[in-house]
Amino acid sequence: xxxxxxxxxxxxxxxxxxxxxxxxxxxxxxxxxxxxxxxxxxxxxxxxxxxxxxxxxxxxxxxxxxxxxxxxxxxxxxxxxxxxxxxxxxxxxxxxxxxxxxxxxxxxxxxxxxxxxxxxxxxxxxxxxxxxxxxxxxxxxxxxxxxxxxxxxxxxxxxxxxxxx
Amino acid sequence: xxxxxxxxxxxxxxxxxxxxxxxxxxxxxxxxxxxxxxxxxxxxxxxxxxxxxxxxxxxxxxxxxxxxxxxxxxxxxxxxxxxxxxxxxxxxxxxxxxxxxxxxxxxxxxxxxxxxxxxxxxxxxxxxxxxxxxxxxxxxxxxxxxxxxxxxxxxxxxxxxxxxxxxxxxxxxxxxxxxxxxxxxxxxxxxxxxxxxxxxxxxxxxxxxxxxxxxxxxxxxxxxxxxxxxxxxxxxxxxxxxxxxxxxxxxxxxxxxxxxxxxxxxxxxxxxxxxxxxxxxxxxxxxxxxxxxxxxxxxxxxxxxxxxxxxxxxxxxxxxxxxxxxxxxxxxxxxxxxxxxxxxxxxxxxxxxxxxxxxxxxxxxxxxxxxxxxxxxxxxxxxxxxxxxxxxxxxxxxxxxxxxxxxxxxxxxxxxxxxxxxxxxxxxxxxxxxxxxxxxxxxxxxxxxxxxxxxxxxxxxxxxxxxxxxxxxxxxxxxxxxxxxxxxxxxxxxxxxxxxxxxxxxxxxxxxxxxxxxxxxxxxxxxxxxxxxxxxxxxxxxxxxxxxxxxxxxxxxxxxxxxxxxxxxxxxxxxxxxxxxxxxxxxxxxxxxxxxxxxxxxxxxxxxxxxxxxxxxxxxxxxxxxxxxxxxxxxxxxxxxxxxxxxxxxxxxxxxxxxxxxxxxxxxxxxxxxxxxxxxxxxxxxxxxxxxxxxxxxxxxxxxxxxxxxxxxxxxxxxxxxxxxxxxxxxxxxxxxxxxxxxxxxxxxxxxxxxxxxxxxxxxxx
Numbered sequence: 037x038x039x040x041x042x043x044x045x046x047x048x049x050x051x052x053x054x055x056x057x058x059x060x061x062x063x064x065x066x067x068x069x070x071x072x073x074x075x076x077x078x079x080x081x082x083x084x085x086x087x088x089x090x091x092x093x094x095x096x097x098x099x100x101x102x103x104x105x106x107x108x109x110x111x112x113x114x115x116x117x118x119x120x121x122x123x124x125x126x127x128x129x130x131x132x133x134x135x136x137x138x139x140x141x142x143x144x145x146x147x148x149x150x151x152x153x154x155x156x157x158x159x160x161x162x163x164x165x166x167x168x169x170x171x172x173x174x175x176x177x178x179x180x181x182x183x184x185x186x187x188x189x190x191x192x193x194x195x196x197x198x199x200x201x
Numbered sequence: 202x203x204x205x206x207x208x209x210x211x212x213x214x215x216x217x218x219x220x221x222x223x224x225x226x227x228x229x230x231x232x233x234x235x236x237x238x239x240x241x242x243x244x245x246x247x248x249x250x251x252x253x254x255x256x257x258x259x260x261x262x263x264x265x266x267x268x269x270x271x272x273x274x275x276x277x278x279x280x281x282x283x284x285x286x287x288x289x290x291x292x293x294x295x296x297x298x299x300x301x302x303x304x305x306x307x308x309x310x311x312x313x314x315x316x317x318x319x320x321x322x323x324x325x326x327x328x329x330x331x332x333x334x335x336x337x338x339x340x341x342x343x344x345x346x347x348x349x350x351x352x353x354x355x356x357x358x359x360x361x362x363x364x365x366x367x368x369x370x371x372x373x374x375x376x377x378x379x380x381x382x383x384x385x386x387x388x389x390x391x392x393x394x395x396x397x398x399x400x401x402x403x404x405x406x407x408x409x410x411x412x413x414x415x416x417x418x419x420x421x422x423x424x425x426x427x428x429x430x431x432x433x434x435x436x437x438x439x440x441x442x443x444x445x446x447x448x449x450x451x452x453x454x455x456x457x458x459x460x461x462x463x464x465x466x467x468x469x470x471x472x473x474x475x476x477x478x479x480x481x482x483x484x485x486x487x488x489x490x491x492x493x494x495x496x497x498x499x500x501x502x503x504x505x506x507x508x509x510x511x512x513x514x515x516x517x518x519x520x521x522x523x524x525x526x527x528x529x530x531x532x533x534x535x536x537x538x539x540x541x542x543x544x545x546x547x548x549x550x551x552x553x554x555x556x557x558x559x560x561x562x563x564x565x566x567x568x569x570x571x572x573x574x575x576x577x578x579x580x581x582x583x584x585x586x587x588x589x590x591x592x593x594x595x596x597x598x599x600x601x602x603x604x605x606x607x608x609x610x611x612x613x614x615x616x617x618x619x620x621x622x623x624x625x626x627x628x629x630x631x632x633x634x635x636x637x638x639x640x641x642x643x644x645x646x647x648x649x650x651x652x653x654x655x656x657x658x659x660x661x662x663x664x665x666x667x668x669x670x671x672x673x674x675x676x677x678x679x680x681x682x683x684x685x686x687x688x689x690x691x692x693x694x695x696x697x698x699x700x701x702x703x704x705x706x707x708x709x710x711x712x713x714x715x716x717x718x719x720x721x722x723x724x725x726x727x728x729x730x731x732x733x734x735x736x737x738x739x740x741x742x743x744x745x746x747x748x749x750x751x752x753x754x755x756x757x758x759x760x761x762x763x764x765x766x767x768x769x770x771x772x773x774x775x776x777x778x779x780x781x782x783x784x785x786x787x788x789x790x791x792x793x794x795x796x797x798x799x800x801x802x803x804x805x806x807x808x809x810x811x812x813x814x815x816x817x818x819x820x821x822x823x824x825x826x827x828x829x830x831x832x833x834x835x836x837x838x839x840x841x842x843x844x845x846x847x848x849x850x851x852x853x854x855x856x857x858x859x860x861x862x863x864x865x866x867x868x869x870x871x872x873x874x875x876x877x878x879x880x881x882x883x884x885x886x887x888x889x890x891x892x893x894x895x896x897x898x899x900x901x902x903x904x905x906x907x908x909x910x911x912x913x914x915x916x917x918x919x920x921x922x923x924x925x926x927x928x929x930x931x932x933x934x935x936x937x938x939x940x941x942x943x944x945x946x947x948x949x950x951x952x953x954x955x956x957x958x959x960x961x962x963x964x965x966x967x
Contacts, residue, residue, distance in 0.1 A: 078925040079815065080911050081861035090908065090917060090925045095572040097917045097925055099908040128907045183908070 047145045051167075053174050054121065054134040056104045060174045061134075062141065062167065067123045067179055071137055074118040085111060088133055093122065100131040101182050108158040125179045132182065141174075143167055148176060212253045213306045214557075219246040220299050221626050227295055228629055231288045237453055240283070244273045245461065250302065259305045265320055266301070269294050272323040274417070279452060281326060290326060294319050296630050388419075388450050390477035391459055396429075396444035401469035412445065414462040419451020448477070560656070563616050567803055570606075570613045571900035577606045578921035614801055615653070621699045621708070622650035624663045628670055628697060635674045642681050642692040643674055649699035654706045655801040661778055662708070662798070665771045669710045669794055670695060672768070677714035677792055687789065689713065705780075706800055711793035717786035719743045726752060744784045744792075748772045779805065779822050807899045807928065808876065809920070810890040813863035816926045818899055818918055819888070823931040825877045827893060830854070830870040845870070845887045847877060853935075856889040860934050861913050880932045888934065901928065 051062040052071075077089030077100045086105035090097045100120060105111040112118065112133055120131040148165040165176040226243035229236075251266035272291070275281045297311070297319045304311045393415070397408050415421055426444040436442070449459065459474050466472075581599050589596050625647050636643040678684075678693035685691055698709045719740060726732045726746045738746075746752060750769040775782045780798035799805070799822070807818035808827075834846040835854060843854040854875065856867040867889070875887040899918035902925075904911055915930035 076924065078917075078927065079863075080908075080927070081863065081913055082911065090904070092575075092919045092923055092925050095568065095575065095902070095919065097902045097904055097907060097919075130907065 048142050049145055051141050051143060051174075051176070052121070053138045053141055054119070055136045055138055056107075056134050057109065060138065060172055061103075061177050062174050063121070063123065063132075063177050063179060065140065067125065069122040069124055069129065072120050072122065074114045074116055074120060074133070088112075088114065091120075091131065093129070093131070096129065098122065098129055098131050099183065100133050102133045103177075103182070104133075104135075106182060107162055108156075123179055123182075125182060128183065130179075130183055141167075141169065143169075151175075209257055211557075212257065213302065216250055216253065216302045216306075219250050220295065220302060221623075222246045223295050223298070224292070224626060224629060227288060227292050230283055231285065231292070235283070237277075237455060238457070240273075240277045241455060241458055244270065244277050247273055247298070250298070254305065257305075261311065261316075262298075262301045262305045265298060265316060268320045268323045268327075269298055272327045275327055281329075287326065290319075290322055292629070292633065294323055296633070299630075388452055389454055391447075391449040391454060391456070392473075392475045392477050393447040393449060393459060394444065394471070394473040395447065395463070396426075396471035397441045397466070398469050398471070399439065399441045401466045402439075402441055404466075404469065406466050406469070408443075408445070411462055411466065412447065415447055415449055415459070418454050418458055418462070419449050421450075422448040424448075444471075558616075563613075567613050567617065570610050571803070574606050574610055574900065575919045575921070575923070577602055579923045582921050614655070614803070617656050617801065617803075618653035619656050619659055620651045620653050621659060621662070621706070624659050624666065625650050625697060625699070627663070628666070631667060631670060632674065632695060635671060639675060640680065641674060641678050643678060644692050644694050646694060646696045647698070648696070652699040652701060652706060653800075654699075654798065655803070657802050658706070658778055658798055658800070661774065662796075665774045665796075666697075666708070666710070668771050670697070673710055673712040673714070673792070673794075677712035677716075679715050683715075687715075701800075702797070706798050708796040708798070709793055710796075711791060713791040716788040716790055716792050717744050717747070717784070719788070722746050741785075744786050747784070748782070778802065779820065781822065802901070804898050804900050805918075805928065807897055807918070809894040809897050809899075809926070810857075810874075810876070811892045811894060812861070812890045813858035815858075815863055816894070816920065816924070817857065817890070818897075818926050818928045819876060819878070819890075820915070820928065820931060821896065823878045823880070825879055825885070827874055827876050828887075830873070830875045830887070830889075832869075832871050835870045843870070845875060847887065850885075852877065852885045852887050854887045854889060855934060857929070857934060858889075858891070878931050878935070880935045884935065886935045888929075888931075899926075899928070 050065040052065050052068050053060055053062040055061075072093075075091050077091045079089040080087060080099075083089070086102045088100040088102050090099050092098070102112045102114075112135075114133055117136075119134055119137050121134060121137065122129060122131050124130075148167060151159065151163045151165055154160070161181050162177055163175045164178040167174040167176060223243055223246040226239045226246070229239050230243070247266050247270045251263055251270055254262035254266060269291075272281070272294075276283050276287070276291075281287060297316050300311045301316070303309075395408070395411070397406075401408070412421070412423055424446045426446060427442070429444060430436070430442040456474060456476070463470070463472055577599075581603065584595055584599055628647070629645055632643050632645040635641075673695050674693070678695070679687065679689075681691040684693065694713045696709070696711045698711075700707050723732075723738065723743050723746065726743075726749065727734045729752065731746065731749050731752060732738070747768045748771075750767070752767055752769065772782050775796055775798070778798055779802070780796055783795045783797075784792060785795070786792035805818075806821040808821055808824055810817050810819055828847070830845055836844055836846070836851075838844050844851040845854045854870060856864075858864040859867050868891070870889055873889050873891050874893050875889055877885060877887050879885050897920075899920070902917045902919060904914065904917050904927075911927075913930055913933045914927045915933075916928045917925050918928055920926045
């Protein structure tokens with residue numbers, strides 16, 4: 037994700053923006069495989085609270101991460117109006133549970149602002165930059181650390197290359 | 202991969218097949234089968250390896266296979282009797298040849314001493330049969346090479362027609378002079394007319410070499426036919442005008458052998474092979490060729506027709522080819538030839554056509570069919586939910602669909618299935634080597650090599666079976682002296698049998714050795730602290746002690762077995778395949794190990810259960826029985842553990858819901874169902890579930906592909922309602938936990954279904 041910020045002004049990237057509660061976030065469209073409605077997940081034993089369980093994505097077992105809970109907000113009680121954004125992180129597919137998908141936005145990488153220094157670790161872990169659009173603030177999410185096994189050490193090169201792709 | 206390397210890979214793959222055929226053929230010969238076709242197949246196998254090795258300049262391999270081939274050729278021609286001693290030598294040579302092939306493939310080297318000793322032995326065998334035969338196969342034809350002949354063009358300018366014919370006739374004369382001995386009694390003569398077309402030369406084939414190959418089969422008389430040759434003025438130097446007619450005489454030359462010579466130029470030449478004394482056979486053979494398959498009744502009718510004197514004998518239409526074949530038809534011979542043709546056609550049937558397919562493609566197909574099955578089940582469920590009648594056309598259509606889907610699934614699974622032969626075939630060598638090392642006399646009997654099972658299962662069977670065969674010879678069989686003293690034949694028998702039984706493959710390894718020494722086994726188990734001395738065990742239970750970890754009966758660690766790998770490892774690897782292993786033994790009469798394995802790792806027979814509102818699947822192989830616990834049978838043990846009395850034994854009662862963390866309070870056991878399961882180590886436990894939904898075959902889906910291993914869960918599957926259900930890792934849930942639940946650290950120590958090889962986890966397979 038760093039490299040998105042470092043890209044010189046003039047490069048534009050496409051992002052998918054979505055809403056969790058009152059806040060707006062976005063991810064690189066290249067990491068998104070599909071968007072689908074909520075289907076009940078099979079819960080996994082000993083899973084962290086933000087892992088809702090697994091669903092059947094045309095034969096593949098897809099873990100669902102409650103992005104709100106992942107970022108330390110309230111655990112989502114999903115209903116059929118919630119949305120799953122199927123993303124590809126490294127070699128794994130992960131579904132992100134969000135409230136609603138808003139838009140596809142094209143932004144100049146130069147307009148992405150550095151995340152301000154906050155005390156909150158969660159923000160540091162997941163928010164890699166901020167976008168100002170029509171008076172709204174959209175946080176650019178780094179997918180690296182969404183799944184627990186991918187935390188910390190596995191970030192880095194692979195993800196950067198995926199996002200650069 | 203560059204093309205040459207790719208061809209090389211194919212060559213080595215084919216080498217493996219040839220080696221298997223070689224060994225199979227030699228074993229059949231050792232078993233008393235004297236079918237000349239087997240000898241030919243054996244010879245061909247070595248010959249092909251030599252040919253390929255030559256193309257890749259694999260000197261060592263060429264050298265050894267050449268010596269081997271020479272010896273086999275003499276056996277083929279009957280100059281060396283194929284007695285037991287010779288066959289033993291040949292089998293050992295086949296082992297060395299296999300080593301050479303592997304060395305050529307993987308780098309590394311062959312045991313030079315062994316190889317050269319074997320080569321010497323083969324040479325001694327070849328030379329030991331007297332000079333005549335030697336000359337037959339080698340020296341006699343060393344001069345049989347097409348040499349360029351200078352043509353004086355000044356002559357041809359004057360009289361083109363005559364002089365070319367003269368010159369060519371001179372060349373022909375030299376060739377024909379190669380051997381003109383008349384055939385002895387019992388010899389067969391083949392008339393071969395060989396008219397190369399231009400394509401043959403364009404593909405860099407050489408008629409001379411083909412004729413030389415023919416010369417290897419027997420005495421040949423070659424005549425060059427120049428009648429197709431145009432005037433020099435009209436001649437295209439790159440066209441093919443010449444033809445040869447060859448009379449090949451020798452003992453028991455098979456048509457197939459003759460055809461093999463021309464295998465590579467098939468389609469690029471006009472070829473006519475007729476047995477001299479049975480031209481009518483040609484008609485039959487042609488009709489078989491034309492139809493492409495055997496119609497036995499037609500053959501018999503044709504043979505009967507041939508017996509009628511004066512029946513029309515149609516000589517083969519010669520087309521552009523001139524010299525007609527002699528058509529001396531003798532009815533009796535014709536009948537014989539018809540039978541020959543039949544046998545030949547049968548042989549053709551025996552080698553079905555195959556294609557090589559990338560395993561990944563097959564796995565992808567299997568995956569997709571798995572989806573189809575799930576989807577079909579979902580559809581059925583939806584239709585049922587709509588309240589449609591069973592007899593409605595939609596429901597009936599769905600029934601048909603279901604049947605079709607099952608058939609597709611079975612057929613696709615069959616693609617991955619392979620005969621166990623591919624693993625069995627390495628054991629004759631193993632047995633020979635161990636027998637030599639231990640000084641025991643061993644005969645290996647193999648049955649049911651054609652039994653098919655999933656490729657992955659086969660691959661992972663090799664190690665456990667190797668180990669068990671080693672054990673059977675090393676520990677099971679007595680020395681020849683001991684056997685004689687016990688009134689048994691000196692030669693011990695190890696039997697390896699495979700069969701299908703109720704949707705699983707059963708493999709039995711039995712020996713007729715001394716059987717399990719029960720008092721000693723029990724003593725060792727007591728000494729090693731595996732059981733307490735007072736334990737009262739049945740014979741069966743004592744036999745099964747050898748599967749316990751840390752148990753090894755061999756007093757000394759021998760070179761063969763007992764390299765720290767015990768039967769517990771064998772048991773574990775079998776169980777990781779979803780299989781079971783059992784032993785039955787009778788003192789003085791031998792032991793039998795029985796393995797029972799699933800046919801595939803992609804699907805699993807499971808018991809679908811409900812626990813705390815969740816649907817789970819328990820592998821059926823682990824379940825011994827299910828029962829409704831009675832309050833009186835359940836007892837508390839310690840602060841929060843419970844045991845249940847099942848007949849005479851007490852087994853721990855484990856609430857799956859609690860151990861997986863689905864609930865914190867265990868409902869009364871009497872309200873649920875207990876599954877009595879057996880783990881890897883043979884330990885038992887009763888797993889409490891709320892209800893049993895039924896028994897179902899499920900397609901295994903990897904959890905790790907998109908997530909990570911989950912303690913207590915082996916894998917996932919997708920049920921008919923389209924939802925994911927988790928498959929229990931029985932061993933992991935059985936392991937007593939220090940705290941409540943399984944905790945974050947995996948409690949399982951490499952247990953449960955090892956799914957790394959399941960086709961669904963493509964990441965690991967690929």
